[in-house]
Amino acid sequence: MKLAVVGATGEVGRMMMTCLEEFAVPVASLELFASARSAGETLYFGDTALTVRELDAAGMRENFDYVLFSAGAGVAREFAPIAAASGSVVIDNSSGFRQDADIPLVVPEINGSLLQGYRGIVANPNCTTIQMVLPLAVLDRLFGLTKLVVSTYQSVSGSGHKGVATLQDQRAGGSGKGIYPDIIDLNVIPQIGAFADNGYSQEEEKIHFETRKILDLPDLEACATTVRVPVYYGHSESIYAEFASEADLALAARELKHAESIAFEENTYITPCDLGSSNDSHVCRLRRGPGQNSLCFWNVGHNVRLGAATNAVRILLKHAQLAGRI
Numbered sequence: 001m002k003l004a005v006v007g008a009t010g011e012v013g014r015m016m017m018t019c020l021e022e023f024a025v026p027v028a029s030l031e032l033f034a035s036a037r038s039a040g041e042t043l044y045f046g047d048t049a050l051t052v053r054e055l056d057a058a059g060m061r062e063n064f065d066y067v068l069f070s071a072g073a074g075v076a077r078e079f080a081p082i083a084a085a086s087g088s089v090v091i092d093n094s095s096g097f098r099q100d101a102d103i104p105l106v107v108p109e110i111n112g113s114l115l116q117g118y119r120g121i122v123a124n125p126n127c128t129t130i131q132m133v134l135p136l137a138v139l140d141r142l143f144g145l146t147k148l149v150v151s152t153y154q155s156v157s158g159s160g161h162k163g164v165a166t167l168q169d170q171r172a173g174g175s176g177k178g179i180y181p182d183i184i185d186l187n188v189i190p191q192i193g194a195f196a197d198n199g200y201s202q203e204e205e206k207i208h209f210e211t212r213k214i215l216d217l218p219d220l221e222a223c224a225t226t227v228r229v230p231v232y233y234g235h236s237e238s239i240y241a242e243f244a245s246e247a248d249l250a251l252a253a254r255e256l257k258h259a260e261s262i263a264f265e266e267n268t269y270i271t272p273c274d275l276g277s278s279n280d281s282h283v284c285r286l287r288r289g290p291g292q293n294s295l296c297f298w299n300v301g302h303n304v305r306l307g308a309a310t311n312a313v314r315i316l317l318k319h320a321q322l323a324g325r326i
Helices: 011-022 073-085 108-115 127-143 161-171 202-215 249-257 305-322
Strands: 002-006 029-034 042-045 048-051 066-069 089-092 121-123 145-154 221-228 235-243 262-265 281-288 294-301
Touching: 002 011, 002 073, 011 029, 011 042, 011 305, 029 048, 066 073, 066 305, 073 089, 073 121, 089 305, 108 127, 108 202, 108 305, 127 145, 127 202, 127 235, 127 249, 127 262, 127 281, 127 294, 127 305, 145 202, 202 221, 249 262, 249 281, 294 305
Parallel strands: 002 029, 002 066, 066 089, 089 121, 145 221, 262 281
Antiparallel strands: 042 048, 145 235, 235 294, 281 294
């Protein structure tokens, strides 16, 4: 297959290339694109040295099977439609197309069937949403999800390299706030994105909308509180879920233990420091909520892997499988 990565020099773009290798995607050729500032850099895919090209319309009109975008919503809105119109299947990691009713928002283990016969742009969900909906989909199938309350504890790498650099600078004694509204070192900040008139932040509204869309639960009651924490990699979430029927704790544990892309920790818990290079959504501390129809659990995932690059590559593989390309 002929592939391209847009935003290849960024952290997620580089991880996309790593995941293409790790998942043994049959790559016949790979083109790398980035901004003019990064054009000319050399990156390696396996043992092959590749020169990064400047992103332009002509490049996106080339014939690719798949184009992986990780370059921000503005860039995606400008260039992804060009690639799609030229016949490429575009998998976009930005927020640019997630709320478009005609564009599928995909976690392959849950709604990969949407890719059957599909051509065009596919939206990759937000990092916090991906890791959370994997276990929620299992529980919804068992008991019927009706209400969700989630508090997230999101690492600085979710803000990109500038977030990591901000924490590193403050840890070294710097007093500047960097890209955040307050000091992040030895602190937590209950704001990710601007606040809307209803009091919710942009990140919280993403969780509300995307969870309903992916799980096909338009009437789901959802309430998210998103918090930035001084962790470099790995997002954590405290999840409370209510269901239409009584939640059987043993059944939930058994099904989560055998679910695809979920690592169920029955007798312990993990933290972001434990994630390593895991591509799974880790479910820990599963317990009954205050009522018979509710459950609580702790959820941890690698935001650059599972929350971005891994899911994008899994979308590619699922689409290619359904299309008979692999």
